[in-house]
Amino acid sequence: MSDIAFPPDRTAALERLARFVPMAGEAYARRRNHELGPGRHVHVSTLSPYLRHRLITEDEVLQAVLSRHSLRAAEKFVQEVFWRTYWKGWLELRPGVWTAYKMDRDAAWNAVQTQSGLRARWEEACLGQTGIDAFDAWARELAETGYMHNHARMWFASIWIFTLRLPWALGADFFLRHLLDGDPASNTLSWRWVAGLQTKGKTYLARADNIATYTEGRFAPRGLATHAAPLDGPEPPRPRALPLPDRAEPGLRTGLLLHPDDLSPCFLLDRMPAPVVTARMSYRRDLSPLAVAPMVTEWEEAAARDMTARWADRLGDIPRIDDVAAWARAHDLEQIVTPYAPVGPEADALTRAERDLGPGIRLVRLRRAFDDAAWPHATHGFFRFRDRIPELVGRMRGLTAA
Numbered sequence: 001m002s003d004i005a006f007p008p009d010r011t012a013a014l015e016r017l018a019r020f021v022p023m024a025g026e027a028y029a030r031r032r033n034h035e036l037g038p039g040r041h042v043h044v045s046t047l048s049p050y051l052r053h054r055l056i057t058e059d060e061v062l063q064a065v066l067s068r069h070s071l072r073a074a075e076k077f078v079q080e081v082f083w084r085t086y087w088k089g090w091l092e093l094r095p096g097v098w099t100a101y102k103m104d105r106d107a108a109w110n111a112v113q114t115q116s117g118l119r120a121r122w123e124e125a126c127l128g129q130t131g132i133d134a135f136d137a138w139a140r141e142l143a144e145t146g147y148m149h150n151h152a153r154m155w156f157a158s159i160w161i162f163t164l165r166l167p168w169a170l171g172a173d174f175f176l177r178h179l180l181d182g183d184p185a186s187n188t189l190s191w192r193w194v195a196g197l198q199t200k201g202k203t204y205l206a207r208a209d210n211i212a213t214y215t216e217g218r219f220a221p222r223g224l225a226t227h228a229a230p231l232d233g234p235e236p237p238r239p240r241a242l243p244l245p246d247r248a249e250p251g252l253r254t255g256l257l258l259h260p261d262d263l264s265p266c267f268l269l270d271r272m273p274a275p276v277v278t279a280r281m282s283y284r285r286d287l288s289p290l291a292v293a294p295m296v297t298e299w300e301e302a303a304a305r306d307m308t309a310r311w312a313d314r315l316g317d318i319p320r321i322d323d324v325a326a327w328a329r330a331h332d333l334e335q336i337v338t339p340y341a342p343v344g345p346e347a348d349a350l351t352r353a354e355r356d357l358g359p360g361i362r363l364v365r366l367r368r369a370f371d372d373a374a375w376p377h378a379t380h381g382f383f384r385f386r387d388r389i390p391e392l393v394g395r396m397r398g399l400t401a402a
Helices: 010-023 026-031 048-052 058-066 075-092 096-114 116-127 133-145 150-163 168-178 184-195 208-214 294-310 324-330 345-357 369-377 382-386 389-401
Strands: 254-258 277-280 335-339 362-366
Touching: 010 048, 010 058, 010 294, 026 075, 048 075, 058 075, 058 389, 075 184, 075 369, 075 382, 075 389, 096 116, 096 168, 096 184, 116 133, 116 168, 133 150, 133 168, 150 168, 150 184, 150 208, 168 184, 168 294, 254 324, 277 294, 324 345, 345 362, 369 389
Parallel strands: 254 277, 254 335, 335 362
Antiparallel strands: none
């Protein structure tokens, strides 16, 4: 079960990181694409649920790895960490792609409800009952554990789109509803990439021989598509400028509002007045028109309780609230400080809350220095962003030393 495989607390994240660091160099580069099945993902870090919610942060992981390995030796793993950052930055500069995804998803869901054949194929895929051995095993693993190896995610998405001919947005939705590390940016844009929408004309085709090789003979899928024609869609929009960072005003009665996109609030506390009250919100229910898997919501709730326990001496109780405006008025707040929420349901909820607050209460979104440094470079493809990694690592080390 997921609560055993991924204990939802920061201590487990730090222990997992410590175990992985020795393998983050040559061993990771050589074996990272081998998918050995549930409970045997020993060649990758499996830190993604913790990074997704920042129970542990990207700079902490990179600092730990680069204290043991040179940047060159750990290049492949460092790049994987920065892929997550790149996707977040790319979507942050093009928030309309998230809006378009939601429209595509809702249109596809409407089609599922009105087309019996499509509904039957969608249900078979979600339940792991397609008859494609590898695909069905991965669907069941995801439902049972909340996790799937990255290589399997690519194969799964390709089979979903090109073999089963199911709408890509419903596949992205299936992942978001079940993954403990489900991230609006990484998930949406990776599915778009497989489909040929992200990098126009470039798709990913799952091949039976490749699956057999990297699963070490566990699977021999039959009937896979032999061609992956790119899906039709508009060109990705041009990037906007990254919104300027907010600043908390001293001397105002301040509340601290936390959310599951960032469960390590330490970076906020030296950039804001001491909060008179702290609360947390979660709008994961807005991820999908369908129910999010209970293990996902339960895991996030447990992770939030872990955060509350770790910060109880400085922040007191951190209750969960649904109505931000009512909470602010009940405590006579003049400003609310919150970690910056990247494009996704929490950001959407904060935008709605800001409208409800009206002009008398400021909503201050504080971004991490790591994101401020990296996101503006996500203007083109990853390879151009990759060239910035040595510079970004140097800046990260300087910030940490300071």
